[in-house]
Amino acid sequence: MSGNIYSKPVTFAVMATVAVLVGTVATMAYPLLRPDMHVKVAGLKPLPALELAGRDVYQREGCVNCHTQTVRPLKSEVVRYLGNRAQEPTARYSLAGEFAYDHPFLWGSKRTGPDLAFEGWIKPSAAWQKEHLENPQKLVARSNMPAYAFLNGEKVDGEAVQASMRALRRVGVPYTDDDVAGAPQAVQGKTTMDALVAYVLSLGKAVNRGGAGGGEIDLALANPLAHSVEAVVRGKQLFEANGCGACHGDEAKGQEGVAPSLIDDEFGGVKGDLPDAAYFVMIKGGSDAKKALGRPGVPDGGMQAFGSDLKDEDIWAIVSWLRNQKGHEAAEGKHEAAEHPKDGK
Amino acid sequence: MSDYRYDNQTVQGFILSAIFWGVVGILLGLLISVQLWAPALNFPPYLTYGRLRPVHTNGLAFGLGVGAIFGLSYWIVMRLCKRPLLFPKLARVQLWLFNVGIAAAAVSLAMGYTQSLEYAELEWPLDIAIVVLWVMFAVNVFGTIIKRNEEQMYVSLWYIIATVVAVAVLYLVNNLSVPAGWMKSYHLFAGVNSANVEWWYGHNAVGFVFTTPILAMFYYFLPKATGLPIFSHRLSIVAFWSLVFAYLWTGAHHLVYTPLPDWLQTLGIVFTLFLIAPSWGSVVNGYYTVGQDWSKMRSNYLTKFFVLGITFYGLQTVQGPTQALRVVSQLIHYTDWVPGHVHMGTMGWVTMTVCASIYYVIPKIYGTEIYSEKIANVHFWLVLVGQLLFSITMWITGIRQGWMWKATDAEGKLVYRNFVDTIAGNYPYWHTRTLAGIIFAVGMVFFVFNVLMTIRKGRALERSESSAAPAAVTAA
Numbered sequence: 001m002s003g004n005i006y007s008k009p010v011t012f013a014v015m016a017t018v019a020v021l022v023g024t025v026a027t028m029a030y031p032l033l034r035p036d037m038h039v040k041v042a043g044l045k046p047l048p049a050l051e052l053a054g055r056d057v058y059q060r061e062g063c064v065n066c067h068t069q070t071v072r073p074l075k076s077e078v079v080r081y082l083g084n085r086a087q088e089p090t091a092r093y094s095l096a097g098e099f100a101y102d103h104p105f106l107w108g109s110k111r112t113g114p115d116l117a118f119e120g121w122i123k124p125s126a127a128w129q130k131e132h133l134e135n136p137q138k139l140v141a142r143s144n145m146p147a148y149a150f151l152n153g154e155k156v157d158g159e160a161v162q163a164s165m166r167a168l169r170r171v172g173v174p175y176t177d178d179d180v181a182g183a184p185q186a187v188q189g190k191t192t193m194d195a196l197v198a199y200v201l202s203l204g205k206a207v208n209r210g211g212a213g214g215g216e217i218d219l220a221l222a223n224p225l226a227h228s229v230e231a232v233v234r235g236k237q238l239f240e241a242n243g244c245g246a247c248h249g250d251e252a253k254g255q256e257g258v259a260p261s262l263i264d265d266e267f268g269g270v271k272g273d274l275p276d277a278a279y280f281v282m283i284k285g286g287s288d289a290k291k292a293l294g295r296p297g298v299p300d301g302g303m304q305a306f307g308s309d310l311k312d313e314d315i316w317a318i319v320s321w322l323r324n325q326k327g328h329e330a331a332e333g334k335h336e337a338a339e340h341p342k343d344g345k
Numbered sequence: 346m347s348d349y350r351y352d353n354q355t356v357q358g359f360i361l362s363a364i365f366w367g368v369v370g371i372l373l374g375l376l377i378s379v380q381l382w383a384p385a386l387n388f389p390p391y392l393t394y395g396r397l398r399p400v401h402t403n404g405l406a407f408g409l410g411v412g413a414i415f416g417l418s419y420w421i422v423m424r425l426c427k428r429p430l431l432f433p434k435l436a437r438v439q440l441w442l443f444n445v446g447i448a449a450a451a452v453s454l455a456m457g458y459t460q461s462l463e464y465a466e467l468e469w470p471l472d473i474a475i476v477v478l479w480v481m482f483a484v485n486v487f488g489t490i491i492k493r494n495e496e497q498m499y500v501s502l503w504y505i506i507a508t509v510v511a512v513a514v515l516y517l518v519n520n521l522s523v524p525a526g527w528m529k530s531y532h533l534f535a536g537v538n539s540a541n542v543e544w545w546y547g548h549n550a551v552g553f554v555f556t557t558p559i560l561a562m563f564y565y566f567l568p569k570a571t572g573l574p575i576f577s578h579r580l581s582i583v584a585f586w587s588l589v590f591a592y593l594w595t596g597a598h599h600l601v602y603t604p605l606p607d608w609l610q611t612l613g614i615v616f617t618l619f620l621i622a623p624s625w626g627s628v629v630n631g632y633y634t635v636g637q638d639w640s641k642m643r644s645n646y647l648t649k650f651f652v653l654g655i656t657f658y659g660l661q662t663v664q665g666p667t668q669a670l671r672v673v674s675q676l677i678h679y680t681d682w683v684p685g686h687v688h689m690g691t692m693g694w695v696t697m698t699v700c701a702s703i704y705y706v707i708p709k710i711y712g713t714e715i716y717s718e719k720i721a722n723v724h725f726w727l728v729l730v731g732q733l734l735f736s737i738t739m740w741i742t743g744i745r746q747g748w749m750w751k752a753t754d755a756e757g758k759l760v761y762r763n764f765v766d767t768i769a770g771n772y773p774y775w776h777t778r779t780l781a782g783i784i785f786a787v788g789m790v791f792f793v794f795n796v797l798m799t800i801r802k803g804r805a806l807e808r809s810e811s812s813a814a815p816a817a818v819t820a821a
Contacts, residue, residue, distance in 0.1 A: 023593025062395025099536030146387035
């Protein structure tokens, strides 16, 4: 019949090995030699010490079991993970070159929670990330994520980070001697929570996916949509559609320790309101615009820039809604004070 | 027969160990299924979903799966070679090392020691232990086959040989890493290469742990249990060689639409489609084997396990290639559809076939019959219902959530902007999955009970025989 290999175990084993090696060489070994498997985005840097320690925590806690780290080049996915903000079309989804120092890759295979590939752009607020890790259900009521508050009580081990850097250097990640020597200093006193937050905020940042800056700051600019009822309604829709409430609360009243209220009489951490144009440039340019406004706000800032995402008129509509809310709140406050004069409001 | 007694005890040791780790793995599966809808039941740091899911998958793949493969392969090898194992003591050492290794693996994963490579989570000291175990297995399998007393090697031996060599290659390459400490290492490969090597491994771990050794059992125990010869030897040959050749090309179908180069994805998809043919070669062979006498479904209680097992293998190997297609992948990838798919293979094909093989072997060790066919039938129906309920609910919710992720309005804006809105709809399906898991687990309790009672019955028989034996000698 079909030869006699079925009575020669050694010959048979050799043939079976050859059979499995053909596909192995073609799809696993050969790609290792190809340039398209060794691309690197310009200016890619190894993770700094704290972020690296955070990546180890991300691995240890098995985050990869529920979170993917690849935005696929699908229209709805690009929109969901805000890749549509990026000006370069190729920066709108995950790129091979971003992962050149990822040992191992952490793309995951199941998206029980959202994808985190662009998390550094989507939720750049360290305060929000920390609060969410401590108690996810506090910020996202229906979430099924476990709470990781225990990380606050755990210090990063500087020597372990050094060992990690040395091992990664052996597999080709270009850590310098200074990086290794400086690692304990860099993570001094930091908790594994700090490290994990730093790592999550670094995701997707190897490629510029940011929007346009705030542009010229002209506080004299008037809201062209002021007093338009239509703009107020549209502004509220835009506020919700762009997920502003995730940090600033559904009614823009802010969330303690996460993001400030947008309808009280403080702006950028200083008492005293600013004109509509200040709101406009903050939404357009994000935390970077704070310096230009001369208001400190939260030290490391967490406001993302919506400049390339939203048209100017959309931003003005959001401002209109915010201003309307503010007026509304103030009026309600007065109303309450009139009804309950004893509260001293 | 006494030549085989020592080895039979080793086989039984592997079977009982596999059952033990199976129970642990299933219970953990129930716990993590509950954690998905009741996050308060995560108990950090050790008992969170993130740390326990790998304990569940490794416990069942390596504890139940590989344990059963070791034991049942030895049984098959001895019968097909007409001789005991060449190194019986080595197999016994392997049994002990196996249990110590799996226990250490489970503890290390709960402690957070992981390579973060799916189905290759174990850190390097445990990888070394697994390599040692595999070498012991290979030495005994090859040694016994070379010193066999039967000229021709039957199909099951081909599949066992292919398993031994393929797993060795896969495991060694994917676990290449550089240690940064005793329980911490970094994958040798980076980014797209890390992904490509991992899924070349990951998919073939499915191929050479959940397919080829299980086919070896199917080809051996189905004819043994039913007394019906395999329908076509020629088809076995064609199916075997095309399967072991094509499997290794397909890993990239796990990476559709990722940054992996398109040509590599397409190559993986094409070979995945081809894989339907050899898979169905075995399915057709199985059906036509039983087709020689369908009344066996009624008269032999094991037949239905094998027939349903190969049916789920057939469904699995059509569903898998379908999922690999880009148009399907974009909808169901990353959703619960995928666990639904995996569990049809593991709870349907693998568990049905392994349990039936164990039902066949355990009574044979003692020269007796199964404790209760009735209990085996209850076991069968419960695991069947549990598995179907599990998989079908996961498919439904996978499509549902995948569609919600994609839904856009006329302006191209997302209808479900808030990710948690798409999770919230999963909860009722996740409750049903836990229920399905409970039904399946209860079915497995019946199985374990039946096996243990059969052993008890067999031991009692042995005792009465040995007390009868001296009497016979004096009489002679």
